[in-house]
Amino acid sequence: MDVIIDTSIFLGKFLYYLLESLAYKIIPRRRKDVAGEIVLITGAGSGLGRLLSIHFASYGAILVLWDINQEGNMETRRLAQEKGAVKVFAYQCDCSNRQEVYRVAAQVRKEVGDVTILINNAGIVTGKLFLDIPDHMVEKTFLVNAFSHFWTCKAFLPAMIEANHGHLVCVSSIAGRIGINGLTDYSASKFAAFGLAESLFLELNMVKKSEVKTTIICPYFIKTGMFEGCTTKYPFLLPILEQEYVAKKIFNAILEEQVYVVIPRFLWFTLVLKQIISSKMVVALGEYLGVDSCMASVRGE
Secondary structure, rough: OHHHHHHHHHHHHHHHHHHHHHHHHHHHOOOOOOOOEEOOOEOOOOOOHHHHHHHHHOOOOOOEEOOOOOHHHHHHHHHHHOOOOOOOOOOOEEOOOHHHHHHHHHHHHHHOOHHHHEEEEEEEOOOOHHHHHHHHHHHHHHHHHHHHHHHHHHHHHHHHHHHHOOOOEEEEHHHHHHOOOOOOHHHHHHHHHHHHHHHHHHHHHHHHOOOOOEEEEEEOOOHHHHOOOOOOOOOOOOOOHHHHHHHHHHHHHHHOOEEEEEEEOHHHHHHHHHOOHHHHHHHHHHHHHHHOOOOOOOOOO
C-alpha cells in the first residue's frame, strides 16, 4: 500500500512540475528584486566577475568584491560605482587559501553583513596536456576552481539557512560536464564544482527544506584571458562566447532562479547525445567539432 501511495504522490508531483516547466517556456519567469541584497563575487577583478558586478550595481545590490588582484578589484569597484552602486566593498582574497577565505569572510560579516547571494566565479586554466601539467598546478587548479567553493559556502551558507533566504551560484563549465583533452585538471575541477553545487541543491531541498536557491552555470569557452588562443572549428555552430553575452545570461538566470544553465543551449543536445551513443561515436563527434585541436594554442594561466 505504501508503494502505491508513494508512487501516486510522485507521479502527481512529476506531472505538475512537468507542466510548470513547459509553462515557463512560454511565460517568462518572475524576476526577483536584488536591490539591497549583499552579493559577493569571487574573481571580481576582471572578466565575468567584473561584468557581473556591473550588472548587479545597476540593480541596486550591495557588492562585495573578492579577488587576489587588488588593482583589478579596485577598478571593478570604480566601474560599479559609476553604474550607480551605492555600497561597494573590495577585499583582496586568495580563494585557494582556506584560512584566508575564512578570515576575509569574517571581516565581511562584521563590516558589511550576511552575504545573501554568493557567486563562486574565480577560476584558472593551465591549458596543457595531462603529462605536461606540473603537479603544483594540478593542486592550484583544484584549490581555486573547486575547493574554494567549499570554503566560501561553509562561510556564508549557515546564515542563509538560518534566514531561509539566499542564493548560491556556481560558475562551472561545459568542461564540467564533458571531459576535454588539454583541460584534464580544469575539467576535473569543474566536474567537482558542479558535483558540489548539485549535491548542495539536493541537500537544501530534500533535507533542509530550505528556500536558499542554487544556480549552476555551464558555459562553453569564453573570450577571456584564461582561454586566449582557444579556437573553434565551426564558429557558426559553436562560437567562442563573448564575455558580455555570458554575463547577461548568468545575471538573468540568477534573477529567474534557474538551477541548470548551459550556454549556448545547443550543448544540451550534446550532453544528451553523449549518454546514448558509443564511445567511438563520442570520439568521432569530438573530432568533428574540433575538440581535439581547440586547446592547442591556449597559453593558460
